Amino acid sequence: MKACFGVALRAMAILLLWSSVGISLNLFSANAIPWVYVPPPDLEISGVKIPLIDEKEARKLLDDPSVVFVDTRTAKDYAKSTVKGAQSLPRKEMEERFILIQPLLPEEARLVLFCYGPQCEDAERVAEFLIPMGYRNLVIMSPGFPGWEKAGYPVDSGPDKELGGKQPDPTSATGGDNSGPTSGPSTGSAQSTRGDK
Amino acid sequence: MKYLTFAARLFIGGLFVYASIHKITDPAQFAVSIRNYMILPPEWSHLVALALPWVEIGAGAFLILGIQTKPSALLTTGMLAVFLVAIARAYATGLDIDCGCFSSAAASHGRVDIYHLVRDSLILLVSLFVLLADRGDFCISGLFSLRGRPV
Numbered sequence: 001m002k003a004c005f006g007v008a009l010r011a012m013a014i015l016l017l018w019s020s021v022g023i024s025l026n027l028f029s030a031n032a033i034p035w036v037y038v039p040p041p042d043l044e045i046s047g048v049k050i051p052l053i054d055e056k057e058a059r060k061l062l063d064d065p066s067v068v069f070v071d072t073r074t075a076k077d078y079a080k081s082t083v084k085g086a087q088s089l090p091r092k093e094m095e096e097r098f099i100l101i102q103p104l105l106p107e108e109a110r111l112v113l114f115c116y117g118p119q120c121e122d123a124e125r126v127a128e129f130l131i132p133m134g135y136r137n138l139v140i141m142s143p144g145f146p147g148w149e150k151a152g153y154p155v156d157s158g159p160d161k162e163l164g165g166k167q168p169d170p171t172s173a174t175g176g177d178n179s180g181p182t183s184g185p186s187t188g189s190a191q192s193t194r195g196d197k
Numbered sequence: 198m199k200y201l202t203f204a205a206r207l208f209i210g211g212l213f214v215y216a217s218i219h220k221i222t223d224p225a226q227f228a229v230s231i232r233n234y235m236i237l238p239p240e241w242s243h244l245v246a247l248a249l250p251w252v253e254i255g256a257g258a259f260l261i262l263g264i265q266t267k268p269s270a271l272l273t274t275g276m277l278a279v280f281l282v283a284i285a286r287a288y289a290t291g292l293d294i295d296c297g298c299f300s301s302a303a304a305s306h307g308r309v310d311i312y313h314l315v316r317d318s319l320i321l322l323v324s325l326f327v328l329l330a331d332r333g334d335f336c337i338s339g340l341f342s343l344r345g346r347p348v
Contacts, residue, residue, distance in 0.1 A: 011269070033243050
């Protein structure tokens with residue numbers, strides 16, 4: 001009995017020793033993380049709570065058939081590259097575009113919205129648009145497509161070819177000088193979308 | 198028998214060292230794996246992600262080198278028992294998560310299933326065998342002990 005207690009005591013000492021090493025080395029590590037995890041706050045839009053997740057958590061949803069990724073960046077940026085399987089719903093063209101992709105967005109699906117990163121509000125604006133349409137299961141991937149791409153997760157290049165002619169006026173997506181209301185038809189550009197916070 | 202025990206000790210030690218490496222190099226990803234199990238409060242996930250891999254590598258290295266083998270085997274057995282409970286709970290509740298055992302959550306795509314339960318159970322048995330059967334043969338501490346008595 002005494003021997004067992006001695007083994008348990010030494011095991012505890014080893015546990016404490018190596019735990020301390022790990023926690024201390026974190027201070028000098030290139031991959032350091034805070035000692036205490038602080039969950040990102042949930043957004044609340046029109047009374048609907050929208051969790052904010054990072055790209056790693058979003059990656060776990062990619063293979064889930066009940067999840068649809070929705071790219072709220074401009075059509076031009078979507079056409080270059082996007083999250084694998086994502087649908088395009090640009091903030092500045094969402095009304096026209098929504099009519100085209102509505103069959104691909106069942107109301108019961110969980111939609112993962114993303115744009116250019118934590119500083120970008122396009123995903124929130126699209127969420128505001130979708131909630132009155134009956135969508136309640138919305139999630140926002142805060143790091144956006146840059147975070148996803150940087151992590152090396154699966155992407156589609158030129159994913160909107162199949163929609164071809166159904167794309168809204170390309171001039172509205174390839175930049176330009178308009179900066180109208182965000183819900184207005186065919187307005188905005190990559191730059192204005194990114195910058196009009 | 199002592200050779201079998203020695204082989205089992207090397208196996209468990211090597212396995213723990215190997216399993217700890219990806220967790221040490223990417224603690225943030227390991228923290229995601231921990232949170233996915235939804236057992237601990239999320240706030241603790243970073244602390245556990247920082248400490249646990251070092252306990253794994255420490256206990257594994259001690260087993261390989263034959264330092265404090267009994268306490269180290271007790272630690273590996275305890276950790277495997279906790280992992281087994283966590284995997285069983287995730288499986289029972291139908292959580293669609295990867296086990297995060299030997300690769301990061303982002304790198305692996307398989308959800309926890311019966312294979313992980315069987316695998317962890319077998320490793321647990323081997324670790325338990327080391328804990329109960331090891332008599333301190335092939336220990337560094339035995340070589341250098343003034344008393345010549347293995348630990």
